[in-house]
Amino acid sequence: MQSGVIAALVSLCLWATPVCAQEAIAQFGAPTTSGTALVVRSTTDIAILAPALTAFVAANPRIGITYEQWGSNALYADGLAACEGTEASADVVISSGVHQMVDLVNRACASPYASPFAATLPAARKWRDELWGITQEAAVTIYNTALVPAEDAPQTRFALLDLMRRQSDHYRGRIATYDVERSGLGFLFAFMDSQEATTFGGLLEGFSRVDAVATCCSAEIIKGVQRGDYLIAYNVLGSYVASVPHENLGVIYPKDYTLFLSRALMIPKAAAHKEQAAQFLDFLLSPEGQGILAQSNLVQHLDTDASPLPQSAQRYIPIDLTLLVAMDQHRRASFVAKWRATFGAGAR
Incomplete structure (x- = not known):
C-alpha cells in the first residue's frame, strides 16, 4: 500500500453484526467535495487487491474508495x-463465493451494464451483463517441503488418496482443507469436486481416516502449513499462496484436474454510484487492470513453459445458472451432512 493513497486502515470488527460484519476497512484516495466515495465490499484481502485499487484512484482522482473486506x-x-432494502447497499460487490453471486443476480439484485471490455472475457467469466469474473485463480495442493518427502507430495487426487491409505498414522491430524460451513469458497471448491471427480467419495473417506482438519480461511491454512502444524493442505486458493514467502512451501497444480475460480463482480441494483462503479469494473477488465491483477497473482496462466498445465487439466468454474445447484437447500444440507460425518470434531 502506498503512503498518501490510503488515508486510514480501520481495526477489525469484533462482532459479525448486520452493522459491522466486515473484517477490515481501508480508504483509498481522497475525493474532492464534488467527487464520489465508492463503497466496495469484497472477500479479497486488502493487501492483495491494494495495487489495483491504488492504480484506479490515481487514474480517477475524483473517485475515492472505501474498501470493506x-x-x-x-x-x-x-x-x-441490501437487495431487500433492509441494509444500505454497496456500490460494488466482489466475491469468491461465485455461486452466491449467481444467486443474487438470479434474484434480480444486480444492475446491468454493457462493459466494452466484457467482449474479451471467456464465456465462463461473464453472465447476462450483470456478473463478471475479474480474476483467474487456481485451487492448489500445498505441502511443507521440509517435512514432506518429495516422493510423498501428491501430484494428483489419486496420489493423495494413496498417501492417506498408506501413511494414515504419519499424516493423522496433519492434512487441512476449508470448512465448507464457514467458507463460501470452501463449499464451492468441495461442491465442484463432488460434481467433477470420481475420487470425491474416496477423498472424504481418506480425510476421515487421517482425522483431517477443516478450518476457516486461506491465510490460516497457509500459515499452518508453513509452521508445520499441517503437512499438506488441499484445495487452497493459489493466488493467496503465491503472495507469501515460499521457503518451505511446495505448490502443486493437480495433474488430474485443477479448478480455476474467477472472483465475481456485481453492481447492486441499489448502488448509489452506478456510473463510477461501471468505471471501476472497466478498469479491472481493461488490459491495464488485468495486468495489475496478474502481478498480484489474481490472474494466473498455467499453460506456459514456466508453469505447464495442459488445457485438458484446467477446469473453470463457470459463472452461470449451473451454479444454482450449489445453492439448493436440500442439496446443501445433504452435502454438509456428509462433510460433518467426515470431519466431526476435526472442524476448527
Missing part, C-alpha cells in the same frame, strides 16, 4: 439484505 457468507447475507 468481508467473509463470503456474511457478504452474501449483506447482499440479500
Whole structure:
C-alpha cells in the first residue's frame, strides 16, 4: 500500500453484526467535495487487491474508495439484505463465493451494464451483463517441503488418496482443507469436486481416516502449513499462496484436474454510484487492470513453459445458472451432512 493513497486502515470488527460484519476497512484516495466515495465490499484481502485499487484512484482522482473486506457468507447475507432494502447497499460487490453471486443476480439484485471490455472475457467469466469474473485463480495442493518427502507430495487426487491409505498414522491430524460451513469458497471448491471427480467419495473417506482438519480461511491454512502444524493442505486458493514467502512451501497444480475460480463482480441494483462503479469494473477488465491483477497473482496462466498445465487439466468454474445447484437447500444440507460425518470434531 502506498503512503498518501490510503488515508486510514480501520481495526477489525469484533462482532459479525448486520452493522459491522466486515473484517477490515481501508480508504483509498481522497475525493474532492464534488467527487464520489465508492463503497466496495469484497472477500479479497486488502493487501492483495491494494495495487489495483491504488492504480484506479490515481487514474480517477475524483473517485475515492472505501474498501470493506468481508467473509463470503456474511457478504452474501449483506447482499440479500441490501437487495431487500433492509441494509444500505454497496456500490460494488466482489466475491469468491461465485455461486452466491449467481444467486443474487438470479434474484434480480444486480444492475446491468454493457462493459466494452466484457467482449474479451471467456464465456465462463461473464453472465447476462450483470456478473463478471475479474480474476483467474487456481485451487492448489500445498505441502511443507521440509517435512514432506518429495516422493510423498501428491501430484494428483489419486496420489493423495494413496498417501492417506498408506501413511494414515504419519499424516493423522496433519492434512487441512476449508470448512465448507464457514467458507463460501470452501463449499464451492468441495461442491465442484463432488460434481467433477470420481475420487470425491474416496477423498472424504481418506480425510476421515487421517482425522483431517477443516478450518476457516486461506491465510490460516497457509500459515499452518508453513509452521508445520499441517503437512499438506488441499484445495487452497493459489493466488493467496503465491503472495507469501515460499521457503518451505511446495505448490502443486493437480495433474488430474485443477479448478480455476474467477472472483465475481456485481453492481447492486441499489448502488448509489452506478456510473463510477461501471468505471471501476472497466478498469479491472481493461488490459491495464488485468495486468495489475496478474502481478498480484489474481490472474494466473498455467499453460506456459514456466508453469505447464495442459488445457485438458484446467477446469473453470463457470459463472452461470449451473451454479444454482450449489445453492439448493436440500442439496446443501445433504452435502454438509456428509462433510460433518467426515470431519466431526476435526472442524476448527
